[in-house]
Amino acid sequence: MVRTLIRNATIISVDPDVGDLRRGDILIDGSKIAAIAPSIEADDAEIIEAANRIAIPGFIDTHRHTWESLLRATGPDWSLAQYFTGVRVVMGGLYTPEDNYVANLLGALDALDGGITTLYDWSHNNNSPEHADASVQGLKDAGMRGVFGYGNANAEWFPPNTIATNYDDIHRVRKQHFPSDDGLVTMAVASRGPQFTTLDITEKDFLTARDLGIRITIHVGDGLWGLNRPLVQLDSRGLLKDDTTYVHCNTIGDDEFKLIGATGGTGSIAPEVEMQMGHGLPPALRFLSAGVRPSLSIDVVTTVPSDMFNAMRALLAGTRLMVHRRALEERTTVDPLPLTSRDVLEFATLQGAKACGLDHKTGSLTPGKQADIVLINTDSMNLIPMNNPVGAVVEFANVGNVEAIFVAGKARKRNGKLLDLDFPAFRRRVDAHRDALFARAGVPTDGSWVVTPYEEEPKSEF
């Protein structure tokens, strides 16, 4: 068994029983964390000298449409309705299976490079079994921990939509690619839900996932689409359980948050996307009022950057903006500020693991858990002097400070560079797929693509 000793790091474990160590050692034995202590002797281990480094658990992104990575930065000025046109009406149906593969590999490596060691791939452009196979392979080939959330084909996403989910393919993918739940990448069902399809189809999605013994994620409460009481609808069929993660939740009612809390559900907030595109206010405080500690997600790199540092900062600023605004209107001040940097670091790590059903394996630096570890180099102009490690990670660090990453004990990034990657060759492959895709769509790549907002048909009974 290969043993690695990370020595003299500042350790933020996100495990209350382990706590923080201003200076300590982490012993990795094979895929697991064997010990964390102020000083560890391990003569046979490879030593990684980590003075002036902060060790944190790898970040966990609980919801990303990774296949959209080829569309990076197309929509920083798009509303949600423009995004729907650009991504769904124009691009989704034009993807080849190999586009899905390259995009998923790119998106996963991009996440990993920024310290995200577990990625929930909310995969909703599986236009054929070959597309699904390619999506799975792209995620697996990145060499990180992941959850493949099987979503629908592009054509099944135009609301209101009565095309049934391809249940045969969900069963096939489970059997062919995920025969056990012990791999680095596991499977879940990413259901359209009652905002985008019928309640009958949604019920069948949920029952299929439970029949296969895998978790569920679902978008609820994003913008005007979320006002049709999705949680109440799900509850009317008895579908709310603790195996489900509810993404966004910006425009659902307080009673709907209570339903999530009472049934053991988990949440995923994509703070910057929600504030930029019109989903609504990031609902961290509403989740907490319902007894749910949410996780964080990136969602779409058409619009926002891939990294968790940005998501943590967006959530802190967005949440505090709301309470400060109310206080100013009431001619008062806020003290103490709601939500701490330690809270959002926990959302970005341990709560993400819980939302993926993986907290027994990852999400904190805990002896016995998998060694998913990020080392942040604080020997950097933006991080000296080091006065507050947790505050520095959340408010001051960036991807450029992510020096080393371990996934299941295996080094995936060292000295600031991803390992096992020929970047120039990969870049050529990415560019070739981007060029061909955009040429098929007849869309420019210089930022001049103008998109008209998608106009939805009436929801009727949905």
Ligand SMILES: [Zn+2]
């Ligand atoms: Zn989403």
